[in-house]
Amino acid sequence: MSHVLSLTDLQFAWPNQALLLDIPQFSLTRGERLFLKGPSGSGKTTLLALLGGIQLPQQGQLVTNGNTLSSLSAAARDHFRADHMGYLFQQFNLLPFLDITSNVLLPCRFSKRRAARASERYGSLEQAARHLLEQLGLPSSLHSRRADELSIGQQQRVAAARALIGSPELIIADEPTSALDYDSREAFIRLLFAECSGAGASLLFVSHDQSLAPLFDRVVDLAELNRAAGAPACI
């Protein structure tokens, strides 16, 4: 079983703050859908930034797709993220002034690899965007709308299409459903699952909402993982 991602003895603190993360071991296997839970403020988003190479840990090793992130230059990490990872945030994922298609195609502007993959698979970038958006239930009449004209649920699906375009190996979702109402949450996750397995991507799904946990292959509690958890977060 190969790992998309594995880390050992990772330690991280924000400048002038107490140690936030101290994780002895954590990994994600290829094709796995993992649910990482933890209360807000526990360092979930920070961990995701570390996994994407946006921040560097003060200590420890982080291997993603066979690359040791901390040994790469900042430029190489940014390239690496663009090539291999799709991000999905809680809300306001889209640039409001771009239309839907342009928003979906953003990663292809910064990653040649994903642009090549997308147009290889669907003929052209626009085709790829259209296909993904339609799979996620967004009719083509919406594709040239401005992002801020859509409902939040629709915006999250556009964000999912953007994370998935060009088939990155890892999808990182940072509480993407917390702005949705309960009924649409499950529907959204099922769509996301379908697209991830279609593209062969692993999914790291972060949330403080326990009720979604049963849908996933594996559930991990950040508090159990993180030795630094407890003291400051309890207050």
Add this chain to the structure above:
Amino acid sequence: MHLIRLALASLRNRRFTALLTVFAIALSATLLLAVERVRVEARMSFANTISSTDLIVGARSGSVNLLLYSVFRIGNATNNIRWSSYQHFAEHPQVKWAIPLSLGDSHRGYRVLGTSAAYFEHYQYGRKQALELAKGRPFGEDLFEVVLGAEVARKLGYQLNDEIVLAHGVAKVTLQKHDDKPFKVVGILKPTATPVDRTLHISLAGIEALHIDWQNGMPAYGNGKISAEQAREMALQPKAITAMLLGLNSRIASFRVQREINEYSGEPLLAILPGVALQELWSLMGTAEKALFVVSLFVVLTGLIGMLTAILTSLNERRREMAILRSVGARPWHVALLLVLESLTLTLLGLLLGVALLYAGLLIAREPVLSLYGIYLPLSAPTWYELSLLGGILLAALVISIVPAWRAYRQSLSDGLSIRV
């Protein structure tokens, strides 16, 4: 280039502030260009006030003073020069032509110049343009004839054959009028955009006739009075004039003749080269002109600082935009470049609009500026100098844009993906 499209789309999203910024930059650029165009043209038309005259000769005083009263009709001569001196140099072998100038009278605020027919033949201004009559003919048939400069005729509403009364002295309000000897308008000159337009020209004999019965600056009374009719009968030979203009056979002789005049034993005289004196005078006024330039530079700077403020205030609410870009693989310098492109776009649009406004303004203001100030503003394409000014503004915008770019760079590094709005 994809970043440019992103920058444009982001600007379009904030089009109201963007438009205001563009407009501020446009106005400041228009001001700078307009000031520069007027400055260049004013200097040019100033340097061209008099041409083809090789030497100006007057009583010994300062060269700027001589230039001011002989060419610009500003101020007064401290002394006259003798008619015999005029004759001496008018007949000098190197001198091709000589124009006598006699000043000292005025008419409703405009100076009266006594001169000879040579004035209409040899006086030149601008790029060697001779004087031309719009109507009528030069003076000459009768003693009491006057040829008006264009502005005098226009402002005072004079026509050919009008009779006008000249005043003694040059104050605006004159008590002593030569009202017993009215002058008839026989000619009106075409506009020259030089002080000629503001001058009334009469013959030297006319000047003499005006003053023939005056003693000690006061008109004679009773029997001492000489009527216009009597004056016509007399041979009126001037005893003195104020200055003279000389044209030489060869320009090379200028310095030699100048020295000869300055060393003339008959009376103390001063000869100046008009080009040199004009430059000297312009450099005296240069400080005001430079101040104007500096002020308009500061206005441009204000416009750019306005842009800086607008972009900096937008930065905070755009942190999410930056984090999104980072998450899809943008590098921090992409984010910084985006802001530089934004500044450059705003400035470029501002400059284009500014140039458009300049030409619109020129189209409207050309006529009034020409008739009011005698400055001809050409509607010509931007000069290299003006283009380099515009380039300078763009460069300044580039330098200024480093401030928000640097802040966004730092911000996107420290924010990472956690956007805490």
